[in-house]
Amino acid sequence: MSQAKPMRHVKIPGSEQTLELRDITELARENSAYDGHERLWMGKDTVRGLTAIVAIHDTTLGPALGGTRIWKYSSFDEALTDVLRLSRGMTLKNSVCGIPFGGGKAVIIADSKTEKNAQLLTAYADMLQALTGQYITAEDVGLTLSDADFLRLRTSNVAGTTIGGSENPSPFTALGVFLGLKAAWKFKTGRGDLKDVRVAVQGLGAVGLSLCRHLHQASAKLVVADMDQAKCEQAHSEFSAEIGNSANILLSDVDILAPCALGGVFSALNIDVLNAQIIAGAANNQLLTHTGANRLRDRGILYAPDYVLNAGGVINVAAEFDLDGYDRTKVLTMIDGIPATLTRIFERAEREGAATNDIAEIIARERIEAEKSR
């Protein structure tokens, strides 16, 4: 195994605490999800209970921008693999959606319900501050809007906050997913409306519930599942949603599946028995393996690449850094462009006999290569 670089101790001015910041790029090279990352940092603060990894995948288009996930990973390797996959996805997402940012992501290894506290978040803010110029974060699973606000009071390397920021990105993500889902339905069936179309939504968090609202307004029929029964009841009463079984919601007899919980939900274990015609949801890295997309294609299931569909939030967050100032109209215009991007991907995939996620990746890499050769 390669030798990791020595521990770098970071002393934050005005702070009594010491955060250990370690460059783990060489160590991460051993991981099969490494994919040429530029830099990986581990932040460790035993006093304040922080273990975090910041992954910086590609900064050709600008500083790395991507959210922070707080999750109780069962091992450091599991967390490393997750952050590497998520960070690579941000490079592709930020490129496809046309913002001037590269790809990065962070994970904090902790249970967000029982271990997240002011001390831990303060230590993480110190880590972000030490990485100024390299990485800008935002919310993700386990890191709420109020956590982002808490961080923002301590470092400016946080976007999508209510304090001095563009506020909650989730409704923008949900809007983009809704518009993209409609475009997928139109591409597959030629129908421009969602009346009585059956959609299964897995996960009723910030994005899932907001997506349900759009779908209900468009007269779609909803089947929903969440581990939190109260959220299912809310979707039932507000959107007349049928409550499905969270163990097998993805096998529902519906037209469209919208995974809005966690990634890795489609694999050899279930792709052959899916009943829907379309997959169009917000969750990052929905396919457990890249080749899953080929199997979906063989089965005639149209897969809307997750990072193309769920870019609304990052488009909104990136707009905070616009030199002309944040402009919501511009943001909504860019989100309105998601269906056209998606349709181009579907058409090219059909023309070239390729999987949709392969085409999305080619388009993302074309922009990065063009920037490199400028």
Ligand SMILES: NC(=O)c1ccc[n+]([C@@H]2O[C@H](COP(=O)([O-])OP(=O)(O)OC[C@H]3O[C@@H](n4cnc5c(N)ncnc54)[C@H](O)[C@@H]3O)[C@@H](O)[C@H]2O)c1
């Ligand atoms: N929030 C954003 O702007 C945004 C942007 C891009 C991508 N995403 C992705 O979209 C997904 C949802 O994001 P969010 O912000 O709504 O997260 P969230 O944490 O607010 O909601 C996730 C929901 O999924 C539920 N859940 C978890 N496992 C489940 C399971 N096995 N079955 C059913 N429900 C389950 C949780 O109980 C929770 O209600 C995540 O994968 C996230 O990475 C979010």
